[in-house]
Amino acid sequence: MATGRAKGRGRGRARGRDETQDERADRMWSELIQEVRVAQTGVQILFGFLLTVVFTARYPQLSQTDRTIYIVTVVLGASATGALIGPVSFHRLVSGRRIKPQAVTWASRLTLAGLLLLLATMTSALLLILRVATHGDYTPWVVVGVVAWYLLCWFVLPLWVRLRHTTID
Template sequence: MTAQQDGATRRRGRNETEEERADRMWVELLQEVRVAQMGVQILFGFLLTVVFTPKYDDLDSTDQTIYIVTVVLGAAATGALIGPVSLHRLVSGRLIKPKAVEWASRFTLIGLILLLVTMASSLLLILRVATHDGYVPWLVTGVVVWYVVCWFVLPLWARRRYTE
């Protein structure tokens, strides 16, 4: 499929210029980012408080390592999901909105992947501390598979099924 055909397929039913399309996609992207940002910011805020609780000192070195990795992942996810807002603010009015939408979309995808890993490691830590049972990795794996299906597999399947 050529780039022109691909563009025609994606724009089926819409008669919009490249700039109009970029404007629409930008608004849609910001709505999506707002949802993800809220989740990652709440999670990250919670994670930041854990180190100041008495329970933190009782964690073994493995759990403390999981915690530190989780906080760093949460910080990275926060940065990636806030990136589109900063990008928009710094390039607004520079007549590069189609390219900015592309870059912001990449930031968002990276942010979602980092959020998935942050949530998985948070769940791992919480379940390890709460249960100390051998089934914890299986539970975490099941939840990660669920996230992957909901966040990536189903959307990619729908994209392939209904746009080609």
């Protein structure tokens, strides 16, 4: 006789995990923190480089438009950093309160907000760099192409796979 864990497995598709709500929250928290580590590192490096730009000799020579793009980029980078570090702080402040499922939900929302802010930061930084480096009329088109690539990789493809391969029992 098959156990609850083995039922539905072995014929191609698993029917889900046999875990309690707390076990699921622990697993999801671990997965979320691993994902956040990747994004945090990237946004922190980008933000660090952005902070140095204002201290370069070239900064005073930037047009007012480029300075505005720079300021927007720094604010977006700071916001992305805050949102992506937020789950760590969130966990620390609610740890031991027996509300991990709720903490996972909110940390996941902060992470998604951080990814959206990172997308905006990358877009703005790319626009500024290409404007300063090329002065080309094609710059907005290159930026749109790269943003489309980010959207495809970060959101469209995962959502397509999710819709295509998620089943409802």
